[in-house]
Amino acid sequence: RNPKIVQSSVKPMSAKNRFTLQPLPYPKDALEQGGISRETVSYHYDKHHAGYVRKLNAADEAGKVPKNASLEQLIINADGAVFNLAAQIYNHTFYWESMAASSKGCQGSIAKAIQLQFSTYSDFIAAFKQKATTHFGSGWVWLSLNKQLQLVLSDGHDACNPLRDRMIPLLCIDVWEHAYYVDYRNDRAAYIDNFVLLINWERVQQRYENAIKSFKSNL
Amino acid sequence: MAEEKQDRFSLPALPFNKDALKDKGISQETIEYHYGKHHAGYVRKLNAADKEGKVPEGTLEDLIKKADGKIFNLAAQIWNHTFYWESMSADGGSCEETLNVAKKLKEDFGSVDEFLNQFKARAGAHFGSGWIWLSSNAEKKLVITDGHDAFNPLKDGLTPILTIDVWEHAYYVDQRNDRGKYIGNFVSLINWKKVEERFNALK
Numbered sequence: 001r002n003p004k005i006v007q008s009s010v011k012p013m014s015a016k017n018r019f020t021l022q023p024l025p026y027p028k029d030a031l032e033q034g035g036i037s038r039e040t041v042s043y044h045y046d047k048h049h050a051g052y053v054r055k056l057n058a059a060d061e062a063g064k065v066p067k068n069a070s071l072e073q074l075i076i077n078a079d080g081a082v083f084n085l086a087a088q089i090y091n092h093t094f095y096w097e098s099m100a101a102s103s104k105g106c107q108g109s110i111a112k113a114i115q116l117q118f119s120t121y122s123d124f125i126a127a128f129k130q131k132a133t134t135h136f137g138s139g140w141v142w143l144s145l146n147k148q149l150q151l152v153l154s155d156g157h158d159a160c161n162p163l164r165d166r167m168i169p170l171l172c173i174d175v176w177e178h179a180y181y182v183d184y185r186n187d188r189a190a191y192i193d194n195f196v197l198l199i200n201w202e203r204v205q206q207r208y209e210n211a212i213k214s215f216k217s218n219l
Numbered sequence: 220m221a222e223e224k225q226d227r228f229s230l231p232a233l234p235f236n237k238d239a240l241k242d243k244g245i246s247q248e249t250i251e252y253h254y255g256k257h258h259a260g261y262v263r264k265l266n267a268a269d270k271e272g273k274v275p276e277g278t279l280e281d282l283i284k285k286a287d288g289k290i291f292n293l294a295a296q297i298w299n300h301t302f303y304w305e306s307m308s309a310d311g312g313s314c315e316e317t318l319n320v321a322k323k324l325k326e327d328f329g330s331v332d333e334f335l336n337q338f339k340a341r342a343g344a345h346f347g348s349g350w351i352w353l354s355s356n357a358e359k360k361l362v363i364t365d366g367h368d369a370f371n372p373l374k375d376g377l378t379p380i381l382t383i384d385v386w387e388h389a390y391y392v393d394q395r396n397d398r399g400k401y402i403g404n405f406v407s408l409i410n411w412k413k414v415e416e417r418f419n420a421l422k
Binding site: 084 | 257391392
């Protein structure tokens with residue numbers, strides 16, 4: 001018997017890397033002028049975000065992840081470690097897309113919706129900053145659209161994600177300390193002030209308009 | 220106009236110099252932020268809440284056991300951080316076999332090393348901000364518990380003897396995302412004299 005053949009036939013076939021790390025929508029230094037350094041993006045993306053992808057794939061290979069479930073389905077239905085990993089992968093991709101090196105500012109349909117819901121853009125920003133500043137411990141703050149087509153500001157712990165509440169997310173900020181400790185140390189408020197100026201409003205508007213269509217088509 | 224109330228809560232002094240732990244991986248800068256901003260900040264905020272009449276009577280321990288929400292968070296974080304500083308020392312890390320706590324750890328975990336392995340594993344696996352504790356429970360057994368954010372085992376009727384902070388601010392300056400490295404360093408810093416003192420004081 002050829003020992004090599006025995007060895008390779010014993011090793012099980014596995015579906016490698018079912019989950020993938022989405023590319024960053026910009027170079028790692030794109031947000032430096034806006035207050036998020038290349039170093040932060042490197043750690044945040046290459047270590048934290050990539051780490052969640054690696055760990056979910058490892059859990060998948062160990063048979064711990066329901067087959068045929070998309071990331072969104074895992075977020076809605078899974079619990080514990082699998083939920084944490086799936087949600088953190090999704091949340092971070094969403095976070096990168098919530099920012100842009102340069103944005104034309106809040107305009108169009110999303111601006112109108114914000115004014116209707118929050119009175120003024122400034123009031124919305126104040127409410128957003130308040131939620132983000134006061135959230136205790138690791139977590140996320142989200143702007144989402146609910147089934148009643150209302151804008152909802154929410155915050156939650158750790159890997160919290162509004163898909164679980166059947167809302168459609170539009171914008172998020174990461175308030176885990178790893179998001180700001182390199183650049184701001186404990187000064188989360190300064191990080192949030194800068195984040196607000198980096199919001200990719202074109203993307204938020206796109207998500208908003210898609211969300212409206214999506215909810216309306218489900219009626 | 221309300222009378223100017225005195226600060227009810229105070230920031231205890233650090234049990235060592237700010238650069239005392241730097242050779243074992245916790246820099247002066249980390250201590251300056253962790254103690255000078257985070258720990259001090261919780262004291263400042265609880266005093267501010269107190270002056271607005273939002274803090275019930277009682278000691279920090281009373282608040283930890285009875286309060287909830289923001290008041291619990293602040294009180295527990297003040298207490299937790301004091302306990303954390305006291306859990307470390309520059310010449311720590313060596314758990315002598317003759318210590319009473321060493322014998323109890325052997326009884327309850329099989330060996331001190333096995334305890335440390337479990338403690339490290341729990342600290343590494345904890346998701347998000349929080350604390351990992353070694354405490355004595357109602358059956359006088361030493362147990363490891365971990366929890367979110369300002370979690371403190373006094374609320375569960377346990378008596379803690381050792382803690383590690385796994386909020387990212389505890390290690391991000393020195394180790395960035397490498398929490399495992401930080402935990403390894405922490406183990407070499409454990410102030411076993413203090414842990415023994417707390418163990419011996421258990422009723």
